[in-house]
Amino acid sequence: MILRPFHLAFPVHDIPAARAFYGGVLGCPEGRSAEGWVDFDLFGHQIVAHLDPAAKPVAVANAVDGHDVPVPHFGVVLEMADWEALAERVKAAGIGFGIGPHVRFKGQVGEQATMFFRDPSGNALEFKAFADDAMLFAR
Numbered sequence: 001m002i003l004r005p006f007h008l009a010f011p012v013h014d015i016p017a018a019r020a021f022y023g024g025v026l027g028c029p030e031g032r033s034a035e036g037w038v039d040f041d042l043f044g045h046q047i048v049a050h051l052d053p054a055a056k057p058v059a060v061a062n063a064v065d066g067h068d069v070p071v072p073h074f075g076v077v078l079e080m081a082d083w084e085a086l087a088e089r090v091k092a093a094g095i096g097f098g099i100g101p102h103v104r105f106k107g108q109v110g111e112q113a114t115m116f117f118r119d120p121s122g123n124a125l126e127f128k129a130f131a132d133d134a135m136l137f138a139r
Helices: 015-025 080-092
Strands: 007-012 030-034 037-042 045-051 060-064 067-071 097-104 112-118 124-129
Touching (some): 007 015, 015 037, 067 097, 067 124, 080 097
Antiparallel strands (some): 037 045, 097 112, 112 124
């Protein structure tokens, strides 16, 4: 199976802040845009920040491996070297982690490196990596 790009549209309260975060911090190339929205290439996936000046983050969490995981959230499963580089870029930008970079389910099926942080509009993002990608859906 050839994996196709995923598309996600999400609200942001400030387009210039979204550009600085997604384009600057995360390094996402910008695609098409208009006054009220902007496309980004998030590791090959199309995400679209749509302006909603009243956008408020959702404050729900579920316990996973001893951490309160924010719901909803989105992100990408990266190669380990790309995940490590992204963690360093986020740290260098002074962005606080909701759940800092660490290995979840260590020594178990599905062991993964993961980190959570929020964009300037409060949208939660998770980026993860597996030493063995076959563990992505392992049970």
